[in-house]
Amino acid sequence: MRNLITFLWKNYFFFLFVILEVFALFLVVNNNYYQRRVFINSTSDFSGNILASFDDMSSYLSLKNANTILSEENARFYNMQPEAFLISDTASFYRNDSLYTRHYVYRTAKVISSSINRRNNYLKINKGFRHGISPDMAVVTPHGIVGQVIEVSENFSSVMSILNNNARISAKLKASNQVGSFFWDGNDYRTGLLVDIPSHVQISIGDTVVTSGYSFIFPESQPIGIVEDYSIETGDSFYKIKVRFTVDYNSLYHVYVIGNRLHDELIELDKIDLNE
Amino acid sequence: MAGKNLFRFVILLFLQVLVFNNIHFHGFIYPAFYVYFILLLPFETAGWLLLTTSFLMGLSLDFFTNSLGINAAASVFTAFIRPGVIRLLTSKKEYEPGITPGIRDLGFRWFFLYALILVFVHHTALFFLEVFRITQIEQTIHRIVASSVLTLILILLAQFFLVGQRKKSNKY
Numbered sequence: 001m002r003n004l005i006t007f008l009w010k011n012y013f014f015f016l017f018v019i020l021e022v023f024a025l026f027l028v029v030n031n032n033y034y035q036r037r038v039f040i041n042s043t044s045d046f047s048g049n050i051l052a053s054f055d056d057m058s059s060y061l062s063l064k065n066a067n068t069i070l071s072e073e074n075a076r077f078y079n080m081q082p083e084a085f086l087i088s089d090t091a092s093f094y095r096n097d098s099l100y101t102r103h104y105v106y107r108t109a110k111v112i113s114s115s116i117n118r119r120n121n122y123l124k125i126n127k128g129f130r131h132g133i134s135p136d137m138a139v140v141t142p143h144g145i146v147g148q149v150i151e152v153s154e155n156f157s158s159v160m161s162i163l164n165n166n167a168r169i170s171a172k173l174k175a176s177n178q179v180g181s182f183f184w185d186g187n188d189y190r191t192g193l194l195v196d197i198p199s200h201v202q203i204s205i206g207d208t209v210v211t212s213g214y215s216f217i218f219p220e221s222q223p224i225g226i227v228e229d230y231s232i233e234t235g236d237s238f239y240k241i242k243v244r245f246t247v248d249y250n251s252l253y254h255v256y257v258i259g260n261r262l263h264d265e266l267i268e269l270d271k272i273d274l275n276e
Numbered sequence: 277m278a279g280k281n282l283f284r285f286v287i288l289l290f291l292q293v294l295v296f297n298n299i300h301f302h303g304f305i306y307p308a309f310y311v312y313f314i315l316l317l318p319f320e321t322a323g324w325l326l327l328t329t330s331f332l333m334g335l336s337l338d339f340f341t342n343s344l345g346i347n348a349a350a351s352v353f354t355a356f357i358r359p360g361v362i363r364l365l366t367s368k369k370e371y372e373p374g375i376t377p378g379i380r381d382l383g384f385r386w387f388f389l390y391a392l393i394l395v396f397v398h399h400t401a402l403f404f405l406e407v408f409r410i411t412q413i414e415q416t417i418h419r420i421v422a423s424s425v426l427t428l429i430l431i432l433l434a435q436f437f438l439v440g441q442r443k444k445s446n447k448y
Contacts, residue, residue, distance in 0.1 A: 013323035017356040020331045024352055027345025047340050054294055117306045119407045122342035158342050186415055189303040
């Protein structure tokens with residue numbers, strides 16, 4: 001026993017290294033589950049506050065650009081108002097509340113930190129569960145999708161960007177309605193890949209890629225990008241399509257968080273399917 | 277001495293979070309400048325202190341970047357091989373007490389090699405842990421090399437900047 005203690009004491013540098021390294025690797029592996037909840041929730045309010053106050057300083061610089069985007073948005077919404085239409089048949093504008101069940105709820109948020117140069121990129125936004133944000137909500141801008149909420153603290157949320165190894169989104173070509181799978185290959189933050197589109201489909205450069213609406217997170221037809229290039233390997237029956245993002249992820253500022261009010265219902269339905 | 281290192285810890289942590297984490301160079305380069313802290317710890321730092329401070333540095337950074345454990349693991353590994361690298365690079369001047377790792381005390385060649393090895397090891401660990409799979413190896417190596425070069429340049433610039441300052445205040 002004494003020898004063992006002497007041995008451990010003599011080589012403590014090595015053993016301490018092993019202990020710390022194993023602990024760190026343990027954190028890495030459990031990143032998405034338990035550890036994250038415990039650690040991030042207690043600390044992200046602290047780190048979020050620091051990031052938010054730094055953001056206050058830099059937010060003035062992008063004010064002009066943000067205003068332009070917001071007024072474009074406003075114009076779009078005015079165009080959707082009933083007043084913008086010529087009402088020729090009053091019956092068609094009759095609203096029955098039970099027919100118009102609200103499916104998605106939009107909330108605004110501000111990005112307080114983001115990255116594009118890692119393999120797994122995340123964002124922080126300045127809204128948390130106090131503002132009604134919960135995990136699995138979608139984050140978008142008027143120009144395209146951004147990611148999904150993965151962690152929520154009282155005042156802040158962490159968002160997994162589409163620029164992440166773990167992010168995969170069900171997407172479709174707007175023109176042909178062909179559904180495939182969209183992900184980021186990690187090379188260039190301005191382009192991603194759309195795969196699983198069968199080879200008989202006609203594709204042309206410049207086609208729009210949008211979300212398919214098959215996931216419970218993103219509403220249908222949220223823009224993702226435009227087709228820049230496509231190729232097909234010999235012997236393969238699926239296209240590999242290079243898609244240029246319509247959002248510049250390097251200059252994210254105002255985003256919308258979209259909550260699916262029927263999310264739980266859809267999940268329940270899925271469970272029933274699986275049980276059979 | 278301890279106060280100076282603590283100060284450096286805080287300054288480098290905030291520099292990394294507020295400045296270097298926001299540098300988006302070419303979209304894939306990530307300068308992990310905070311390794312500078314591990315490089316500059318004095319030679320006589322006890323082993324446990326070297327490992328734990330490096331671990332804390334990495335972990336504090338992880339809290340800001342949603343990458344729990346990744347920076348901590350890479351930093352602890354860098355700290356672990358540091359004594360070996362120092363032994364490997366014995367310079368003409370022995371490591372007398374009071375000498376600190378840096379260009380001023382040990383010359384450019386020594387410090388360059390020292391920084392090169394440790395930065396490269398750190399970035400290799402960091403980027404492989406981040407990707408966590410071997411299939412994208414070509415791309416990962418690309419990121420490692422490019423980011424290491426940038427970090428190294430930043431570290432050397434910081435060294436030249438500070439060495440110049442110290443000479444003025446100490447000797448003249």
